[in-house]
Amino acid sequence: MLPAQSARAQTFTVLHNFTGGNDGGTPIGSLTLDAAGGLYGTTIAGGAKGLGTVFRLVRSGNAWQLYVFYAFNGLNNLEDGISPYAGVVVGPDGFLYGTTHSGGDGNGCMQWHGCGTVFSLKPGRTVEQWDEIVLHRFGSADGSNPYQGDLVFDRAGNLYGTTRNGGAYQQGAVYEMTSNRGIWTETVLHSFGGSPDGASPLSGIVFDQQGNLYGTTSGGGANGWGAIYRLRPSGAGWSEDLLYSFTNGADGGAPAAGLILDAAGNLYGATQGGGSGGGGTVFELSPEAGDTWSFSTLAGLQGPSSGGPNGGLVMDAAGSLYGTTSGDGVDDWGSVFQLTWSNGAWGYHSLHDFTGGMDGGTPESSLVLDANGNLYGTASLGGMYGQGVAFKIAP
Numbered sequence: 001m002l003p004a005q006s007a008r009a010q011t012f013t014v015l016h017n018f019t020g021g022n023d024g025g026t027p028i029g030s031l032t033l034d035a036a037g038g039l040y041g042t043t044i045a046g047g048a049k050g051l052g053t054v055f056r057l058v059r060s061g062n063a064w065q066l067y068v069f070y071a072f073n074g075l076n077n078l079e080d081g082i083s084p085y086a087g088v089v090v091g092p093d094g095f096l097y098g099t100t101h102s103g104g105d106g107n108g109c110m111q112w113h114g115c116g117t118v119f120s121l122k123p124g125r126t127v128e129q130w131d132e133i134v135l136h137r138f139g140s141a142d143g144s145n146p147y148q149g150d151l152v153f154d155r156a157g158n159l160y161g162t163t164r165n166g167g168a169y170q171q172g173a174v175y176e177m178t179s180n181r182g183i184w185t186e187t188v189l190h191s192f193g194g195s196p197d198g199a200s201p202l203s204g205i206v207f208d209q210q211g212n213l214y215g216t217t218s219g220g221g222a223n224g225w226g227a228i229y230r231l232r233p234s235g236a237g238w239s240e241d242l243l244y245s246f247t248n249g250a251d252g253g254a255p256a257a258g259l260i261l262d263a264a265g266n267l268y269g270a271t272q273g274g275g276s277g278g279g280g281t282v283f284e285l286s287p288e289a290g291d292t293w294s295f296s297t298l299a300g301l302q303g304p305s306s307g308g309p310n311g312g313l314v315m316d317a318a319g320s321l322y323g324t325t326s327g328d329g330v331d332d333w334g335s336v337f338q339l340t341w342s343n344g345a346w347g348y349h350s351l352h353d354f355t356g357g358m359d360g361g362t363p364e365s366s367l368v369l370d371a372n373g374n375l376y377g378t379a380s381l382g383g384m385y386g387q388g389v390a391f392k393i394a395p
Helices: none
Strands: 011-017 039-043 053-060 063-071 096-100 117-126 129-137 159-163 173-180 183-191 213-217 227-234 237-245 267-270 278-288 292-302 321-325 335-342 345-353 375-379 389-394
Touching: 011 063, 063 129, 129 183, 183 237, 237 292, 278 321, 292 335, 292 345
Parallel strands: none
Antiparallel strands: 011 389, 039 053, 053 063, 096 117, 117 129, 159 173, 173 183, 213 227, 227 237, 267 278, 278 292, 321 335, 335 345, 375 389
16 A cells, blocks of 8 residues: 655645536536547536536636537437446547447347447537537447446557447447448447456446457456456457456455556556555556566555546556546545656655545546646536636646
8 A cells, every 4th residue: 555645735626616507417428639629528417308408618818618419318319328437439430439328228228228229420500519420329239338447549540449239149249330321330349248258347448559449347357346358359359368467355346437548558547446555556467578568556545435537547648647536535526636756665745635625526437637637527516616626737
């Protein structure tokens, strides 16, 4: 367990206080930074229909202005989605792409409100109102309930993502979306089967240079506490390798966060629980000779069980890691932390401890880092109206 060190000099700023009204409420997903310095994001509640929104934050002088691009309406429009838990990504065509956790009323879905959707948004007739296209409605057997994992594009423009539930064994799935003249088709690449396979992936996937996919599951694995997996193209399909199974001991357990990959092929991630301090871990998985992998715990976080990171990590040019926790910190409302490598060891630095008050609380998203070293994220609760905030931390 790494001892907490004094926080480095940082400036914390709330960019927007969500009201739970038309601007949305309870932001869970990560923010996406566009080329103009604007931030795209989602909320799972609020909006004109109370079912979540997609928004953009843009700088306006010394302040930030929020524009709602779309409000979901999955209860009155059965094809539309409800509650986007993940953020949105900018596609090669400049459109936004994302998923909703429920809604869509897909064929075979066992839930009355639907198993979720994959959608795109393209600019509409006004700056503030974009047009939605539902690309896919999940129907249980092909996956259901996409969670916090953002979609990922490959070089050919295909989309990849995960679902928490559904698939052939109702334990979640990894899927691919391909487009032919604007018509999108979904294919399940792998259905999780529970132990000893993984179960319930809550995060998305990451590509390596060879086209392999890597991700985490929050359950399953050899010990029932989640796993790190790899999917390799194999003939006409994909082959799965379990690279590591968590024990909920010093290594952590139940990873909700996804993985990031450095230039050397090392994988970094975090777990919600376990670890030497009970508040989750930050870990590294490194490739070794003979396609073996070496697991290392970089930090054992202190806090309540399952109060650790829900969102993934981000790495800066110097190799430092940044992340959020949902329930530790001085006031148990979560924190933003930094891990730096110095003198042969990793040092933990708290950049901000949330209070649950005006600064927000319970951050569940990944952070995004700009070229100037500023960090951006969301906290799902707290703020002026108790509906969460978008924030910035400047060095």
